[in-house]
Amino acid sequence: MYIITAIIVPVLLGKRWAGIGFIILSIILLLSGKVLKKTLPLLGVSSFVLLTVLIIQGLFWSGNTTPLFNIGPAVFYKEGLNFAFGILVNVINILLSFCVLILTTKPSDMIENFVRKGFSPRFGYVFISVFQIIPQMTETMSTITDAQRSRGMETEGKLWVRIKAFIPLISPVIMSSLINTKERALALEVRGFNSKKKRTFLNEQVKTGADIYIQIALLLCIIAALIWRIIIWLK
Amino acid sequence: MAKIVIENLKYKYPGMNKLALNDISFTIEPGEFIGIIGRNESGKSSLCQAIAGLIPNFYKGAYGGRVFIDNMEVKKVAVEDLCETVGIVFQNPFNQVTGSKLTVYEEISFGLENMGIPREDMIKRIDDAMELLDISKYRDRYPFDLSGGQMQRMAIASIIAMKPEVILLDEPTSQLDPQGREEVFQAVQKLSKQGITIIMVEHNMEKIAAYSDRVVLLDDGKLIDIDIPQKIFSRDDLGEYGVEAPVYTQICRKLGIKNKSGYYPIALEETKNLLNSISKSMGKVIDQKGEM
Numbered sequence: 001m002y003i004i005t006a007i008i009v010p011v012l013l014g015k016r017w018a019g020i021g022f023i024i025l026s027i028i029l030l031l032s033g034k035v036l037k038k039t040l041p042l043l044g045v046s047s048f049v050l051l052t053v054l055i056i057q058g059l060f061w062s063g064n065t066t067p068l069f070n071i072g073p074a075v076f077y078k079e080g081l082n083f084a085f086g087i088l089v090n091v092i093n094i095l096l097s098f099c100v101l102i103l104t105t106k107p108s109d110m111i112e113n114f115v116r117k118g119f120s121p122r123f124g125y126v127f128i129s130v131f132q133i134i135p136q137m138t139e140t141m142s143t144i145t146d147a148q149r150s151r152g153m154e155t156e157g158k159l160w161v162r163i164k165a166f167i168p169l170i171s172p173v174i175m176s177s178l179i180n181t182k183e184r185a186l187a188l189e190v191r192g193f194n195s196k197k198k199r200t201f202l203n204e205q206v207k208t209g210a211d212i213y214i215q216i217a218l219l220l221c222i223i224a225a226l227i228w229r230i231i232i233w234l235k
Numbered sequence: 236m237a238k239i240v241i242e243n244l245k246y247k248y249p250g251m252n253k254l255a256l257n258d259i260s261f262t263i264e265p266g267e268f269i270g271i272i273g274r275n276e277s278g279k280s281s282l283c284q285a286i287a288g289l290i291p292n293f294y295k296g297a298y299g300g301r302v303f304i305d306n307m308e309v310k311k312v313a314v315e316d317l318c319e320t321v322g323i324v325f326q327n328p329f330n331q332v333t334g335s336k337l338t339v340y341e342e343i344s345f346g347l348e349n350m351g352i353p354r355e356d357m358i359k360r361i362d363d364a365m366e367l368l369d370i371s372k373y374r375d376r377y378p379f380d381l382s383g384g385q386m387q388r389m390a391i392a393s394i395i396a397m398k399p400e401v402i403l404l405d406e407p408t409s410q411l412d413p414q415g416r417e418e419v420f421q422a423v424q425k426l427s428k429q430g431i432t433i434i435m436v437e438h439n440m441e442k443i444a445a446y447s448d449r450v451v452l453l454d455d456g457k458l459i460d461i462d463i464p465q466k467i468f469s470r471d472d473l474g475e476y477g478v479e480a481p482v483y484t485q486i487c488r489k490l491g492i493k494n495k496s497g498y499y500p501i502a503l504e505e506t507k508n509l510l511n512s513i514s515k516s517m518g519k520v521i522d523q524k525g526e527m
Binding site for chain 1: 287289293313314315316318319322323325327329330331333334335336337340341344345346347348349350351352353354357358361379390393394397
């Protein structure tokens with residue numbers, strides 16, 4: 001819900017300050033959840049992309065007319081930078097608002113709530129199990145790497161050596177995970193995974209008053225932005 | 236309680252030329268502890284899966300004959316409904332972890348959530364199951380971080396919590412260390428005492444001999460024999476079916492010691508008593524000789 005609001009409102013308002021406002025809000029929320037640190041690598045990676053966007057647009061955007069400054073022979077234009085800055089704000093906004101959801105909520109809780117709301121339990125299962133089964137597969141992978149290495153296979157060194165090592169490494173991983181998948185499917189089956197009965201949940205749904213107020217407030221935000229947009233349109 | 240009736244069961248896996256199960260018929264009374272033995276590929280696991288309804292509902296292939304559980308024909312009941320009556324535990328504890336739950340406690344709730352058990356009832360059942368398998372102390376641990384024995388007990392607990400009347404265990408201890416194996420056996424014995432029908436595939440003959448009420452001997456998909464363990468392990472042709480009798484039986488066979496009903500003993504206690512009584516009577520003979 002927060003994501004939707006954070007993305008829709010600035011788009012509707014079409015103003016940059018709204019985007020910046022939501023970025024600040026996201027940062028505050030992340031800070032209060034003590035997970036801001038975890039967003040740093042994410043931002044680090046995306047900042048590289050964004051920086052390229054900034055440079056390219058600053059140099060070559062089609063509407064460039066007013067030179068702002070130049071580094072050596074490269075001339076940066078005001079309009080291009082402005083446009084790039086808009087993209088930047090949007091991207092960071094989207095990233096951070098997703099971070100708010102993902103880093104502050106346990107994945108299983110999140111999916112469980114989706115399933116409660118009528119989301120298919122099968123898809124729910126796929127999403128949750130990915131978080132747990134991928135690490136297991138990575139572990140298998142490292143066991144297999146060690147095993148193959150102990151048989152004298154070279155797994156490190158030049159690119160060509162690594163490429164050659166790839167197939168004997170990856171094929172046992174795929175085979176074993178296929179077998180595991182069959183067994184896991186059986187295990188799920190005998191625990192009534194396909195049951196058509198109405199599911200119940202071990203964890204109680206905690207719905208405090210604040211939850212509802214926040215949802216209403218966010219909804220109002222969207223509606224307000226929508227109305228504002230329509231008014232501008234009509235003018 | 237559930238009575239299991241198997242009538243002329245035949246099954247062939249898709250793409251295979253040989254019957255995995257060939258004309259098997261027998262009946263299991265409620266509350267019995269049945270051990271299934273036989274060499275590898277003799278159809279032990281297939282038989283288990285046929286009773287649990289995974290054959291023919293999950294696996295395709297040629298199927299013949301009928302399996303009834305409490306007058307319910309497994310072929311006609313979906314696995315998800317049948318699993319409320321019949322629970323099955325597989326060999327590899329690792330692959331039985333659903334991978335969608337973060338704690339042991341939640342992991343056990345998985346089947347119950349699917350069955351739509353009300354929350355209060357669910358909590359009670361989970362607590363009971365954990366208590367029974369002695370894993371209450373791990374309730375907040377991450378399922379993948381448990382040892383093999385603990386994980387297997389968790390797998391059994393999650394089946395127990397669903398309160399089936401029959402539990403099938405397909406080599407539940409083959410991938411465990413001796414301590415884990417002992418833990419699982421203790422747990423299974425507790426279940427058996429509660430009157431749950433237990434059907435267990437196991438390679439450890441001493442354990443099978445000690446716990447089973449009756450033993451099913453399979454070879455090449457055929458039912459060779461079903462009888463009390465003493466009788467099965469006293470068969471002279473046991474070696475032909477790739478089965479080795481418990482050590483006690485082997486010793487007594489070599490010594491030619493049989494118990495009153497004419498079978499070789501299968502457990503430590505019985506062997507000890509028999510040997511004691513023999514040595515006593517031997518002692519008498521020696522004494523008499525001494526007097527002479």
